[in-house]
Amino acid sequence: MDTSLLAANLLSPPILFFALGAFAVGVGSDLEIPTPIAKFLSLYLLFAIGMHGGHALHESGLHTSVLVTLLAAVVTAFVVPLYSFAILRWKLDVHNAAAIAATYGSISAVTFVTAGAFLASQGRTFGGHMVAAMALMESPAIVVGVLLVRWLAPAAREAPRAALGRHLVREACFNGSVLLILGSLVIGFVTGTPGWNAVSPFADGIFKGMLSFFLLDMGLVAARRLSDLRSAGAFLPAFALGAPLVNAAVGLALARLLSLPATDAFMFTVLCASASYIAVPAAMRLAVPEANPSLYVSMSLAVTFPFNIVIGIPLYAFLVRIWWG
Amino acid sequence: MDTSLLAANLLSPPILFFALGAFAVGVGSDLEIPTPIAKFLSLYLLFAIGMHGGHALHESGLHTSVLVTLLAAVVTAFVVPLYSFAILRWKLDVHNAAAIAATYGSISAVTFVTAGAFLASQGRTFGGHMVAAMALMESPAIVVGVLLVRWLAPAAREAPRAALGRHLVREACFNGSVLLILGSLVIGFVTGTPGWNAVSPFADGIFKGMLSFFLLDMGLVAARRLSDLRSAGAFLPAFALGAPLVNAAVGLALARLLSLPATDAFMFTVLCASASYIAVPAAMRLAVPEANPSLYVSMSLAVTFPFNIVIGIPLYAFLVRIWWG
Amino acid sequence: MDTSLLAANLLSPPILFFALGAFAVGVGSDLEIPTPIAKFLSLYLLFAIGMHGGHALHESGLHTSVLVTLLAAVVTAFVVPLYSFAILRWKLDVHNAAAIAATYGSISAVTFVTAGAFLASQGRTFGGHMVAAMALMESPAIVVGVLLVRWLAPAAREAPRAALGRHLVREACFNGSVLLILGSLVIGFVTGTPGWNAVSPFADGIFKGMLSFFLLDMGLVAARRLSDLRSAGAFLPAFALGAPLVNAAVGLALARLLSLPATDAFMFTVLCASASYIAVPAAMRLAVPEANPSLYVSMSLAVTFPFNIVIGIPLYAFLVRIWWG
Amino acid sequence: MTTVRKVEIVTASLEIEHVLEVLDNEGVSGYTVIRDVVGRGSRGARPGDELTGALTNSYVMTACSAEEAERVVAAVRPILKRFGGVALVSECQWVRH
Amino acid sequence: MTTVRKVEIVTASLEIEHVLEVLDNEGVSGYTVIRDVVGRGSRGARPGDELTGALTNSYVMTACSAEEAERVVAAVRPILKRFGGVALVSECQWVRH
Amino acid sequence: MTTVRKVEIVTASLEIEHVLEVLDNEGVSGYTVIRDVVGRGSRGARPGDELTGALTNSYVMTACSAEEAERVVAAVRPILKRFGGVALVSECQWVRH
Ligand SMILES: Nc1ncnc2c1ncn2[C@@H]1O[C@H](COP(=O)(O)O)[C@@H](O)[C@H]1O
Ligand SMILES: Nc1ncnc2c1ncn2[C@@H]1O[C@H](COP(=O)(O)O)[C@@H](O)[C@H]1O
Ligand SMILES: Nc1ncnc2c1ncn2[C@@H]1O[C@H](COP(=O)(O)O)[C@@H](O)[C@H]1O
Numbered sequence A, B, C: 001m002d003t004s005l006l007a008a009n010l011l012s013p014p015i016l017f018f019a020l021g022a023f024a025v026g027v028g029s030d031l032e033i034p035t036p037i038a039k040f041l042s043l044y045l046l047f048a049i050g051m052h053g054g055h056a057l058h059e060s061g062l063h064t065s066v067l068v069t070l071l072a073a074v075v076t077a078f079v080v081p082l083y084s085f086a087i088l089r090w091k092l093d094v095h096n097a098a099a100i101a102a103t104y105g106s107i108s109a110v111t112f113v114t115a116g117a118f119l120a121s122q123g124r125t126f127g128g129h130m131v132a133a134m135a136l137m138e139s140p141a142i143v144v145g146v147l148l149v150r151w152l153a154p155a156a157r158e159a160p161r162a163a164l165g166r167h168l169v170r171e172a173c174f175n176g177s178v179l180l181i182l183g184s185l186v187i188g189f190v191t192g193t194p195g196w197n198a199v200s201p202f203a204d205g206i207f208k209g210m211l212s213f214f215l216l217d218m219g220l221v222a223a224r225r226l227s228d229l230r231s232a233g234a235f236l237p238a239f240a241l242g243a244p245l246v247n248a249a250v251g252l253a254l255a256r257l258l259s260l261p262a263t264d265a266f267m268f269t270v271l272c273a274s275a276s277y278i279a280v281p282a283a284m285r286l287a288v289p290e291a292n293p294s295l296y297v298s299m300s301l302a303v304t305f306p307f308n309i310v311i312g313i314p315l316y317a318f319l320v321r322i323w324w325g
Numbered sequence D, E, F: 001m002t003t004v005r006k007v008e009i010v011t012a013s014l015e016i017e018h019v020l021e022v023l024d025n026e027g028v029s030g031y032t033v034i035r036d037v038v039g040r041g042s043r044g045a046r047p048g049d050e051l052t053g054a055l056t057n058s059y060v061m062t063a064c065s066a067e068e069a070e071r072v073v074a075a076v077r078p079i080l081k082r083f084g085g086v087a088l089v090s091e092c093q094w095v096r097h
């Protein structure tokens, strides 16, 4: 792998603040971001990403090629949790396998924006519709995860079917973070350039700084979580490192097949490789309470997320560069 | 009414984020802004509005015409709660009538800034002293509301008079939000251009973004509150829709009488039409605990506020355009 | 003292917002900044100061003169608490004397940035390594304070020694605020100009506004604290006013001896004169729980901090101007 | 002062609406909720540092009659069984004003 | 361990200073306050999502002697009567250190 | 429902990790923590408005057996002695699910 890509990624404030957070936990520091602030930063990022994507989509318009990409994104988001489940069932019960499969089928918005910042630091941009793709990839895995449990876990079959449908839609589509990013995307799209100009000092100007701050908190939380995986054996950490690679390969292949432009292909690959730690845990906690959250949250937050932002992003960029030329 | 004004208002990020918040509650989403963040955004808006107005006042200076406007504002703020009380007494007891009258006699800073953003989107500005007018219009209604209760509610008459005076001044003038906006106004005035340059990236640059975020929260809270009014019959919702129209008419007439410039007239009308949901509820909760907060808060927040920002603002602008030419 | 310096300092938004906060407490207002927001603002300031200093250090490079200044800073930070302790022991027990000595040996980052803003308002800048000096001056006083207790307080001698070392390092060097400012400094240094450009709208653009907001909260907290000192006699308030003057004199003399440039000398003097109210209280609360936090926190926050930002800063600037010419 | 039962329930924040519905249905005169408490139990830690509320608890307390307490306890038991948490019942004196 | 009374009071946040003054006047040895709790009672919901603290409650707890508890209860009763809220008294063991 | 002890501890937030370690060591089945409570006691006010957590308290509650309660109390006593705070023990019914 090209070391300049690795360096470009590592020498950025967001990544280094993530490392600082992890370091703070390692040395037993009492550094702490108050919970309401962490939640605000997370809402801010969704707001900013959505507005940005909506504006970009407004600029580029809705071509057929855009629609093809969006379709591919949705299909991938349905397929990834299915094969992940098959692999996970090898070692885990239905509930945990389904919850982890949903986690890896969905996406991480912060991984996405870190990849975007990585591109931007090289003066490159990606299509605004990739944000739409991201928003569309959040929910399908939740649906798949819940349905897998309903079909395959004996006890769950008895639960009333009516409630299921209503809950499923609410959790999958009106989940707070899904709703905020989709809503911001639509608002960014319909308010166009005047709307973007009005909010861009907030949504764009201070973005990297807010992202750095948020990643500081992610570093703290991820490092605290790492210990939860200690007692879980080697299978889950291995899955948490292997899944992004396999899913990235799937993403790359699909992007190649659809002849996406290089930067869109890169962002799509990152989406496939990333795993959710906000929307899906919230949904699984309610829909599959039998699964152990410290497993799926820790795998995604403490292993896959750091792996992707530190090694994955430059690696996927390297592969795209080779393959796309 | 001119539909282009309606569209200009509706197609702005703040209004659409308000709608997104209301939509989120409607579909049962778990989207939520942490309470400390909502409070921070609200303090931020007061800080920013105050600094902005103080700076504008510094630029324009304190003419006689400015002083006339301020005087008119104060007089209106004493008169509106009086006739509102007379109407409300028709259906309500003294305590609730007084609390609601105070609510409608005072103003809403967020309605004011939304109107300001509406003007700005058309490349127009208003006089900085209108912020001073706003600040001066917050408190009189509190004084009137408390005095009405003291004079007309039998039980309250026995309470010690000494405590009343001290409390009344504290609640009316040193209420947190009144103090912050007045204080920021004074600071913006005395620090002049260097002061404004120092804080403007914070107080001005990110303003529209912060406002959008705050309105998202207002949408959530307003929609949750709407249900509180269901059991209250038709009178209160009708008052909550009628009062802004009547008060706007009073404001327009007075502005015409005083020959205010068109944009100042518009802002003054918006102030008259708006109702408080921060300063007054806090004061009434303490001074008139017998009144039911879910009535006055809900009317103001869930009916009058949305009415004003969605329909009222373009309507008042339309009327000013007709009348001022 | 030159009154124009005093005016330049007083007529800045941060100082006036501090006064507004104190005024709000004085008149019994319910104005309040939510705790998580205050903590966020405090973390933000450390982040911004650190990144800014790191970037400036990157621009200027690490000369010998820089290293000499850093060494002088560390030595001062070890010496000040020693003589402070000697004075304080005259009236106080070992525990309280050590805790207060540590408080005055360490520094206040907000005093430092207020001084920086004062310079900036006159179009002058200071060397980025002064931020490094500040970060290095936070911890030594904690070490000295804890060791003084261990050596001189009879009961403490029995505590296990092993735990002491580990705790001491953790409290002194990995204390949340020390770690964040040092970490940001290093990140600002290694990411250089691209890093700074990425975060500067956040770390620099909105800085003065955030600082004003934070000082509003400091004004509130300081004024509330003032009453804690009422019952404590005249010695402690006298120390809280005298210590900054004595320590400033030490700082000035040392700066002169080392021929620091005028602006660096000024900032160094401010550091010496300032007292900690974040890092040291947190450390002392754990390491010397026998000491009374309402003494050391109140002295530093309610007396020394306001004294420094209102009178101290223009006074030290005046002295530097006289001596450096 | 009347002798009443104090029922205290800790469960996942995401389930708290559900518990409050139960309280409303059983007709208790009121309740007090503390949001975002954290803890540890048989299902591991709920450290509350999650970026959503997925891993925090909430605490609900209601003062009610012995019969209401029994009905509340019966109605929340299945929720606690499925989503985890504890319910504690004790006796106390309610100061009627 | 000493047998003491635990007095728990929930009332409007805006009135809490008033309650704390009462506690200070009655000479209890200390108290613990949880700010910004929410709830529902005879005066409707206090959902705490207000943009000021106007509609949130606070919770105060003090461990004190039976006599102090009686005096505290008598003194807070009028506050609760006017501004709403509950006061609960129970018995517990205080671990003297 | 089983009769258990409820142990409630309030101490400095900075010491709370220490108390939780004690609870883990004594093998209680779980606990609930409320962070950032404020108060006043023999060591003065802990108003919680500090810019760090240096002057706030935390509250921990655990439902456990009488023997566990005794061990917990014995183990936290030195912490409370050094850093201040209170520990209260009462009896209640635990709704086993
Ligand atoms: N013995 C206990 N005492 C106090 N709180 C408990 C106890 N057990 C569980 N909890 C609380 O209930 C939550 C869920 O418990 P569990 O379902 O056992 O994991 C925990 O996170 C704690 O907050
Ligand atoms: N039965 C109850 N149990 C617990 N908390 C209550 C109860 N009744 C009222 N409260 C609390 O006291 C507040 C004011 O009650 P009220 O004055 O009855 O509206 C409510 O918002 C609740 O937080
Ligand atoms: N009698 C009491 N009742 C309730 N809480 C108390 C009591 N005494 C102390 N506390 C709490 O424990 C903390 C430390 O107490 P102390 O060590 O006595 O200063 C106080 O800040 C209160 O939060």
Ligand code: NA
Residues within 6 Å of the ligand: A080, A104, A105, A106, A107, A247, A271, A272, A273, A274, A275
């Ligand atoms: Na994925």
Ligand code: NA
Residues within 6 Å of the ligand: B080, B104, B105, B106, B107, B247, B271, B272, B273, B274, B275
């Ligand atoms: Na009005």
Ligand code: NA
Residues within 6 Å of the ligand: C080, C104, C105, C106, C107, C247, C271, C272, C273, C274, C275
């Ligand atoms: Na110093």
